[in-house]
Amino acid sequence: xxxxxxxxxxxxxxxxxxxxxxxxxxxxxxxxxxxxxxxxxxxxxxxxxxxxxxxxxxxxxxxxxxxxxxxxxxxxxxxxxxxxxxxxxxxxxxxxxxxxxxxxxxxxxxxxxxxxxxxxxxxxxxxxxxxxxxxxxxxxxxxxxxxxxxxxxxxxxxxxxxxxxxxxxxxxxxxxxxxxxxxxxxxxxxxxxxxxxxxxxxxxxxxxxxxxxxxxxxxxxxxxxxxxxxxxxxxxxxxxxxxxxxxxxxxxxxxxxxxxxxxxxxxxxxxxxxxxxxxxxxxxxxxxxxxxxxxxxxxxxxxxxxxxxxxxxxxxxxxxxxxxxxxxxxxxxxxxxxxxxxxxxxxxxxxxxxxxxxxxxxx
Numbered sequence: 001x002x003x004x005x006x007x008x009x010x011x012x013x014x015x016x017x018x019x020x021x022x023x024x025x026x027x028x029x030x031x032x033x034x035x036x037x038x039x040x041x042x043x044x045x046x047x048x049x050x051x052x053x054x055x056x057x058x059x060x061x062x063x064x065x066x067x068x069x070x071x072x073x074x075x076x077x078x079x080x081x082x083x084x085x086x087x088x089x090x091x092x093x094x095x096x097x098x099x100x101x102x103x104x105x106x107x108x109x110x111x112x113x114x115x116x117x118x119x120x121x122x123x124x125x126x127x128x129x130x131x132x133x134x135x136x137x138x139x140x141x142x143x144x145x146x147x148x149x150x151x152x153x154x155x156x157x158x159x160x161x162x163x164x165x166x167x168x169x170x171x172x173x174x175x176x177x178x179x180x181x182x183x184x185x186x187x188x189x190x191x192x193x194x195x196x197x198x199x200x201x202x203x204x205x206x207x208x209x210x211x212x213x214x215x216x217x218x219x220x221x222x223x224x225x226x227x228x229x230x231x232x233x234x235x236x237x238x239x240x241x242x243x244x245x246x247x248x249x250x251x252x253x254x255x256x257x258x259x260x261x262x263x264x265x266x267x268x269x270x271x272x273x274x275x276x277x278x279x280x281x282x283x284x285x286x287x288x289x290x291x292x293x294x295x296x297x298x299x300x301x302x303x304x305x306x307x308x309x310x311x312x313x314x315x316x317x318x319x320x321x322x323x324x325x326x327x328x329x330x331x332x333x334x335x336x337x338x339x340x341x342x343x344x345x346x347x348x349x350x351x352x353x354x355x356x357x358x359x360x361x362x363x
Contacts (some may be wrong), residue, residue, distance in 0.1 A: 007303075041061040048078040049103035050085040052265055080345040093117050104148050106138060107208070113144040120145030156209040158183075159298040164276035168193035168200075175299035178213075179306045181351055183277070187250035190276040200250045201277040202270065203257040205242025208280050213301045214238050251275075266291050 049059060056079045063075050078099060080088060086108065092098050098117050112118055120129070122145050128136045132153065139148035158175070165172055168190040173182055189198025204210050212222045215233070221229035245251040250270070252260065260269045269275040271291040280288060282298070289295045 001191055031104045043072050044074040044076065045101055046076045046078060046099040047101045048080065048085075048089070050082045051081050051103075052284075052287045054290065055101045055283075060079050082100040084297050106148075107215055109139070110141060113141040113147045118144055118147040120147065121149055123145035152283070156213060156301060157280060157282055157285075157286070158299040158301060159270065159280050159288055160299060161270055161273060161276055161278075161292055161299055162295070163199065163273050163293050164190060166193070167198075168276065170276070173298065173299065175302075178299075179304065180302045181241050182306075183242055183302050184241075184248060184250045186238070187245070187277060188248050191251075196272045199252050199269070201245065202260065202275055202279070203242070203245055203251045203254075204279050205239060205245065209281065210301065211238055214241075 007331065030221070047059075049055070051059070059079070060077065060309035063077065067073065067075065089098075089102065089112075093112070093115060100228045104112065104118075109118075118141075121139075126146065126149065128146070128149070131150070135150045135153060136146070138150055139146055141147045161173055162172070170186060170193065173186055178186075183201065208222075215222060215230040216240075218230070218234045220231065220234055223229050246253065246257075251257065256269075260275075263269075265271060265287060268278075270278040273286060273293060279301075285296070285298055
């Protein structure tokens with residue numbers, strides 16, 4: 001039986017399988033139509049992922065740590081940006097050049113599973129007994145089996161730039177009691193108290209993760225039984241709330257929001273001190289914290305009832321096929337990794353500091 005430590009060695013342990021992800025285009029004798037896949041016989045694998053410089057460095061370090069225990073395995077690294085990752089992966093899949101091990105977002109999991117591009121990890125013998133309860137199922141597909149394995153739990157959150165709040169003289173909200181209306185009210189106060197070109201929050205109306213929090217708080221879900229899991233009134237209320245961000249001046253105008261969405265992380269309005277609040281996944285906290293002038297603070301999403309315990313925290317798996325993980329990590333990072341599960345439990349103060357990932361740095 002294959003365990004987590006030996007997952008990336010599937011290409012070696014199970015002849016004929018090219019790594020973990022290539023049971024489709026690259027499955028024929030360990031080579032694909034494009035000839036770019038790793039070979040089970042040669043012990044070479046291709047690992048593709050998206051991310052920022054922080055994630056790239058962590059992944060490279062993890063691969064280096066893995067190779068210490070498996071020196072005969074050659075791993076070719078293929079990092080990419082989210083904006084171009086999926087176009088490239090689609091082209092590779094169509095050309096039979098699918099990487100052996102890929103980072104896979106759950107929104108695209110079914111699509112690639114239906115293409116026959118993903119290996120059934122359970123059928124290959126992957127031992128998931130030591131994974132956290134509920135974290136394995138997110139990678140299961142009815143027609144494939146266990147198409148992906150979660151690299152960890154990831155929580156959706158609000159990020160606060162304390163410098164902008166300080167400049168505006170606005171108090172940072174209490175994330176155990178704030179509501180959706182409080183978000184906009186806080187953002188409006190920042191916009192009105194700062195110079196033109198600075199706003200309280202980003203436009204989040206098109207952010208899928210936050211929309212899913214919204215519908216879950218309404219007792220619904222994004223998908224159900226192969227169709228939309230929410231009703232028209234709930235979706236309408238969401239877009240009306242999002243429109244208020246622009247109408248009230250809480251956030252930038254449409255053209256500025258589009259430009260900001262396309263900007264690199266270090267050039268974003270949030271990290272350059274022109275936005276007070278934005279949204280992110282908890283695995284992005286470290287990267288943003290390093291870029292903002294005095295670091296960032298992390299808050300839970302708001303709730304309709306004004307109660308963190310009654311709000312629906314969105315915790316999803318990071319679907320990564322055979323993703324490597326480091327054996328050791330700094331103590332502070334270990335505390336941060338506990339945030340998703342504490343949010344899921346509705347704990348009032350998961351990090352012991354009013355939901356803050358850490359105190360902001362002082363100049």
